[in-house]
Amino acid sequence: MxxxxxxxxxxxxxxxxxxxxxxxxxRVPGPRLLQELVQRTSDSALPAIHHLDNHGEEFLLSYSQLHRAVDSLASRISRSLGKASTLEHFVVPLLVPQCPHLYIAILAILKAGGAFCPLHLDAPPERVRFILQDVSAKIVVVSRDLVSKIPQDEPDRIILIVDQDDVEEPTSPHSGPVRDSKPHDLAYVMYTSGSTGTPKGVGVSHDAAAQSLLAHNRHIPSFRRFLQFASPTFDVSVFEIFFPLFRGSTLVTCDRGRMLNDLPAVIRMLQVDACELTPTVAGSLLRSRKNAPCLKLLLTIGEMLTEPVIREFGGTGESGSILWGMYGPTEAAIHCTLRPSYPGDCAVSNIGFPLDxxxxxxxxxxxxxxxxxxxxxxxxxxxxxxxxxxx
Structure with missing residues (x-):
């Protein structure tokens, strides 16, 4: 300092x-590798993942099924890379929409000893090419219907396709990572929008990410079903994915178009009781707590809170506050500060206190x-x- x-x-x-x-x-006691935060089982017998697709079909994945699928895909990644990755840490870009494949792929990359780097589904080819070159990608994980978005100009680059078989019929149990990850190794890399110049990759270590998530535990109220709303290229998604799985709760996921079209209906249908949104999304898509009476915890991030959002979701009266303000730049591992249970008359600039x-x-x-x-x-x-x- x-x-x-x-x-x-x-x-x-x-x-x-x-x-x-x-x-x-x-230092908060607990695992120092990000993937080790994920529970092997849920004490409450809750599913690990509950997904609603764009056809309205629901899909449930238990914690044991999740780990079997992760082990299988991690083994595929290891075999694909061979001995080349045993000498150094590697970053694996992935182009997968918000669905069980995405979360399985993220955990599998970590278990195989690498760091994950989400790519935006709508990224132009030149941006995808830049990121692949910037992280020296030896392998890319991609959904079958998005393969055409990956440049084919590097003959030595491996393109690994994930599909429903990786969820429903996992094989090849994983015997160990290509390399043993260390706490100081990168866990993930997030790229800025690049709207003001060349995109910048922000790398976060296992230790930083794990400490951040562990530090939340004594401050965040209990919940059963957490909605994964943020784009995977927004680092808040790391909290949305790993914190519910650390708690043994259910990670609720949905086709993104469906969420943007009618967020309150998705929350009601899937009985979501916790989520994290920007104030803009909370004010424009969620609008009122009456629209989602099952929601008991609303975290906000990414922008300064607004008075209408505080008035609607905060409070000290009979209904109480469900609003928590979170703050933190990508470089500081998701969240740095939190303001619990916003009263209805709290200043919009109040960012609360730092995590432990x-x-x-x-x-x-x-x-x-x-x-x-x-x-x-x-x-x-x-x-x-x-x-x-x-x-």
């Missing part, structure tokens, strides 16, 4: 501490040519927030 603003003269030790929240972040594994600082932006990287300020000063973690 760098210097305190030399112009800041604290009158007491308390004044200085007020500008740093959770100055000594803790995170420190938060109020800092000024350094001037050009300044000797300081940034300057820590008293907490009352309007400035930028910074964070650091235990890893």
């Amino acid at each position: 760098t210097d305190i603003d030399p112009k800041f003269k604290p009158e007491s030790k308390l004044d200085l501490e007020l500008s740093v929240l959770n100055p000594h972040p803790e 594994s995170v420190s938060c600082f109020v800092a000024s932006i350094p001037e050009e040519g300044s000797a300081y990287e940034f300057r820590i300020l008293p907490s009352a000063n309007p400035a930028s927030s910074l964070s650091e973690g235990t890893n």
Whole structure:
């Protein structure tokens, strides 16, 4: 950590501490590899995955079925790569829509010793080609109907197709990863939109991701059925996928077009009791808690909260608040802070407190040519927030 603003003269030790929240972040006990967070079974006998496809067909996958499918696909990845991947860590791009295949593929890539890198379904060919080259992809995992979107100009690149057989008829039990992943290895790589220039890949380690998810556990209320709404290229999807499976709850998934067309109907039909949305989606698609009476927990992320969303989903009265504000950039492993149970009159700018594994600082932006990287300020000063973690 760098210097305190030399112009800041604290009158007491308390004044200085007020500008740093959770100055000594803790390591949270638990697994240090992301895939090891996923429960082998559910104590409550809940299914691991409940999927609604674009034809209205429902598909259930138990925890034991999930792990068998993961083991089978991990074995296919290992055999496809052969000995080439035993010497170094590897990143596996995947182009799969939100369905059981996606979650099986993500877990299989991790179990095979790699890091997953989701590709946007609508990404133009040049962007897909750039990402494949940027991560030096030796293998790509793709749904059968999306194979044409993968450039065929690298003869040595392996294209591994996943389909329904990987879910319904898994074979070849996995005997072990190609390489033993270490906590400091990358777990996933997310690429920015690239709207202002060349897309930038943000890599997050197993340790950082696992610590972030573990740190949520004592703060997030219990739930049974969590909706996976975010695009896989949005890092919030990592929380949506892994946290329910860590809790032994059900990961509820749905065809994306159906969710965007009538989100409240999907929540009611699939009896979703928890989800995470941007304030824009909460305000425009969900609109009212009366539209989804089964929803008991609404996390928000990605934008500043709005007063209408706080009034509708927050509160301290008889109905209580179901609204939790989450904050965190991709580089900081999903969420850094949370504001539990928003009261109806809470300021939209209130981002709450840091997770146990995170420190938060109020800092000024350094001037050009300044000797300081940034300057820590008293907490009352309007400035930028910074964070650091235990890893």
